[in-house]
Amino acid sequence: MRLDQVWLRYGTRAPWVLRAVEVEIGPGQSAVVLGRNGAGKSTLLQVAAGVLTPSRGVVRDRPRTIGWVPERFPADQPFTVAQYLTAMARIRALSGPTLTRTVDGWIERLGIAPYRDVRLPALSKGTAQKVGLAQALLRSPDLLVLDEPWEGLDAATRELVPELIREVREAGGAVLVSDHRGETIRLPDAQQWSVADGTVAVVVPATGNGASSGAGSETMSVVEIAVPAARAAATVADLRAAGHQVLRVRPPDPAAPPARPDRFPAPAESTPPAGPAQPGQRAASVGADGTGKVVP
Numbered sequence: 301m302r303l304d305q306v307w308l309r310y311g312t313r314a315p316w317v318l319r320a321v322e323v324e325i326g327p328g329q330s331a332v333v334l335g336r337n338g339a340g341k342s343t344l345l346q347v348a349a350g351v352l353t354p355s356r357g358v359v360r361d362r363p364r365t366i367g368w369v370p371e372r373f374p375a376d377q378p379f380t381v382a383q384y385l386t387a388m389a390r391i392r393a394l395s396g397p398t399l400t401r402t403v404d405g406w407i408e409r410l411g412i413a414p415y416r417d418v419r420l421p422a423l424s425k426g427t428a429q430k431v432g433l434a435q436a437l438l439r440s441p442d443l444l445v446l447d448e449p450w451e452g453l454d455a456a457t458r459e460l461v462p463e464l465i466r467e468v469r470e471a472g473g474a475v476l477v478s479d480h481r482g483e484t485i486r487l488p489d490a491q492q493w494s495v496a497d498g499t500v501a502v503v504v505p506a507t508g509n510g511a512s513s514g515a516g517s518e519t520m521s522v523v524e525i526a527v528p529a530a531r532a533a534a535t536v537a538d539l540r541a542a543g544h545q546v547l548r549v550r551p552p553d554p555a556a557p558p559a560r561p562d563r564f565p566a567p568a569e570s571t572p573p574a575g576p577a578q579p580g581q582r583a584a585s586v587g588a589d590g591t592g593k594v595v596p
């Protein structure tokens with residue numbers, strides 16, 4: 301799945317929350333979405349899950365079966381846990397003994413059996429969150445999107461979350477998860493998507509979860525280039541066609557000085573050799589303000 305030049309704002313006069321975002325994730329991969337409060341993590345996840353439609357740009361190749369766990373499970377519904385999960389399982393085209401087995405299995409695994417006949421509004425936040433997790437996993441998702449899944453969970457279930465993520469990945473699903481508690485230290489091989497100022501910077505780990513070009517173990521070079529804003533989209537297309545991975549295009553920064561040809565000195569003896577990129581780092585961007593990173 302790829303977010304292609306995605307922009308989003310909550311109203312025609314509202315400020316942009318996401319600006320020219322370019323990220324992608326493939327089957328079996330996971331990414332942790334990081335950023336300060338209000339940076340746009342939930343917005344990004346909702347766009348990925350199809351809950352929000354981009355104001356501009358497109359989401360390409362979104363998988364068919366999506367498990368979506370919002371930051372706050374909407375527990376204001378007049379059903380018991382069992383009724384709710386059964387209805388959700390039907391929506392996911394389960395039926396008969398498979399439906400019963402699946403619903404019972406998740407109720408058991410997430411430790412919510414004592415609450416199966418309790419109505420959703422009466423649940424604690426943590427138990428409601430578990431119901432939210434269960435409904436997302438009733439059918440093995442091709443894309444699992446978890447917004448702050450650790451919030452309100454007890455210790456045992458917090459331990460379970462990385463296991464659930466691993467299982468989805470092993471079944472070929474992709475996983476996006478936001479985290480402001482630092483819990484994603486439990487997901488060492490996930491990509492990191494850092495959201496700031498409406499843009500997303502990507503760091504791919506050296507092993508285990510590389511992006512689709514599979515160059516995770518190579519030593520990477522980072523090339524920064526500047527293009528006129530009007531040429532940004534075409535340049536991205538050219539770079540992709542040439543086999544480079546372009547993960548980000550920075551929007552114009554009005555405060556930035558105009559790019560000058562001498563901003564990036566030509567390689568010369570006096571130029572200190574660039575160190576290797578961070579292990580596994582494959583950031584790439586073409587900045588309309590003139591900065592960016594392209595990795596072959």
Ligand SMILES: Nc1ncnc2c1ncn2[C@@H]1O[C@H](COP(=O)(O)OP(=O)(O)OP(=O)(O)O)[C@@H](O)[C@H]1O
Nearest residue numbers: 310317335336337338339340341342343344371480
């Ligand atoms: N439904 C909405 N209507 C208007 N503005 C919104 C809406 N949802 C979010 N925003 C605004 O969009 C910006 C990004 O919010 P978002 O919830 O995506 O950030 P976040 O990084 O997930 O924050 P947090 O860590 O606090 O959950 C914020 O300025 C927020 O106020």
